Amino acid sequence: MNYNVATDTDTVLTSDVHLIQSFADLNALKQDGARTVVTNADGAYVMDSEGNRLIDGIGGLWCVNVGHRRQEIIEAISKQLDTLDFYSTFYNFTHPAAAALAEKVASLAPGALNKVYFANSGSVANDTAVRMLHHYNNRLGRPKKKKILSRMGAYHGSTHLAIAMTTPGYSEGWDSANELVHHLRSPHYWREGGGVSEAEFLDLLVADLKSTIEHMGPETIAAFIAEPIMGAGGVIVAPEGYHARMAAVCSAYDIKYISDEVVTAWGRLGHFFASKDLFGIEPDIITTAKGLTSGYQPLSATIISDEIHDVISGPGGTFLHGMTYSGHPAATAAGLANIALMEAEKLPEQVRTTGKSFENALKALCDLDIVGEVRGSHFMIGIEFVKDKATNAPFSPDEAVGLKIAQAAQKRGLIARPLGNILILSPTLILTEQMIAEIAAILRDSISEVMKTL
Template structure:
């Protein structure tokens, strides 16, 4: 892998000050930000990133679940540059199109489950989910079923932060003092095997969750419910793995009640679980819609897409009447530079066997991470392949959590970063979602760092009276 990047020198203090004074970051913790500001990442290559002061780290979060092929891929940059100088942008509204968007739509149809042959572009995961719900409502309006508006989501689901997507999101803290469209969404229980009722087997827990869906449909009425949306594995909500057979059974209930099944594969798509799409290959489901973003372009350019079934397209593509159009979309739908990046990204994934690498190294990562269970705060180690989480607890037997003010996730992340590894703290969780090019040797190095980080965290928690 080559990276012919131009060296840029920054004044570290000046850049830090400008960032603190002017940049409103997503998910900023303002109780810390005004004093500490942000760590500024200025360079990257392969599995490594470098901060403004020259400190080098293993990237354990793939930027944010998305840099699947690794950093600094010169050929993706070149594909973007070539497209930008040939034609950076032109509208895709009405009767206009461009070559990269067209080629990418055909490639996605080739890679996706066979019934998903139509692509609606957006700018990222949140907008993909927002656009999907608008299209779903339009679909049922066109069928003469205008009451089918309600969406079933799940507690601790993460579907984005635009207005509708935030309403679908079931992480309570995400929406503190923000408004949501509660009249359109009902949240069912998350599928959390670690915290299922003690008396239940995994199979009984699956029955319980399916029963809950059926009860919700009976209560709300199937004539009022448009769709159920689910991540194959919950991401930001805790990397929660559903019990065996859950997704297929939930889809079967939806089908029986004429409710669409939407798979949010913004995180799981493009190799994170060892396949371009996880829904069918891993979870034996055939969604009516799959939403993607993140790994679609490996984060090299903003891009989202909604993959729509032939059955839905047959309705969406029927003219409303003379002069009627599908009046939704974005200025940057099918942006040619972003689509060029995605095409090159997919080419790299296929050419280098990156999905095969995940299927080989992923189970090894799972096994090695489980050795961290010896640490006093490690309650659960879960996930699949290159999508993993460690849940930190105060007591392994009761699964009681540490107080919020202990900031256990932040402590583990800080200790790891001191040792050259960036992981993602989410409350009491430590999340690992690396570039998909990690080797077994890198896994060994990462787990050794985490071993030291958890040991140091335990000592600091005890010193501060939390354990």
């Protein structure tokens, strides 16, 4: 049987009219069809259907950490499919790849986070964390302890519950389980500090958490969920010490701490997990996805503490949660190969050097008149553009500054992600110093080009 997929632009775009793209203006796609057809990839680059070679500055979508077309992972997937193509980790069934990956993930996770549930997306990982905690509290006789504290600017996914935990801007005009969620203040000092010192701003954020808990009642709150560095909300870095202080307040009120490491884990910040190594906390749950397989297969993990697992696995109950593809053999084989590759090449350790070079190279763009803030860490950077640096006044949405700069960068050979007045960079973790310099030069030229039109 021959199965060939056409890769020329016209054929792909003719077929593509049947495809619904995520987070796209579907009406605009109908009108102008402005789409990039990515046909193949290698290392830190992708190629489009017009023959352009582009630096993958967004790593697929925060996820292709080890780079594209790594044969070690491809061969592991192929070998697994040739051995056991599929069997679910349902009921009393397991299989070698899922068991081995669970053990490996638990060994890398901090402290007592030793139990792992696999699914296929970060959204489902976060939904799973909440469902587990609801069940946990039911089993402890605390049926009212169900609310979730999130933050303005957060991104935790797009399923019905995960989108409720996400900052409201991502669900405008859509329904969600928002009755379960309360959003705390954004921890973005540069934008929200209001003239106080960063230390004073941190005190205000902690006070906001405490007053919210007291107002809602700690007996109603199951968890606080937070990304170590906010991703799709604009790459927001909280003040130093924020996570440790928030975790201490949560612990005092018997509120579980969920660390959403869907983006920040698997080397992006220079460690397999960032929660403890970079931010000094041992959460009750870590959720992760993306870099777990470097995007070669869809896989996520919800990693819970022994204490939570002891309650939900006790006698007299069934774990009534599951997905057909949880622990898929090919996906878990990809995860094992991906981690083995990272360990063999010491990729997280390498990122501690190259990631800092990348961060510093992009922060040098702050000398440009419209660059208000370059923020983030290592290979997770956001560049926010402003109309007036003195006041941080933003451009209006119809000026589409982020999009214009992304388009100018793509013409020069770099894919970057526009988000309103922000440009996001989350490249593969295998960049060389030469590639880093090239990205910085492309961005400087692209920003300068757009500045002339404003």
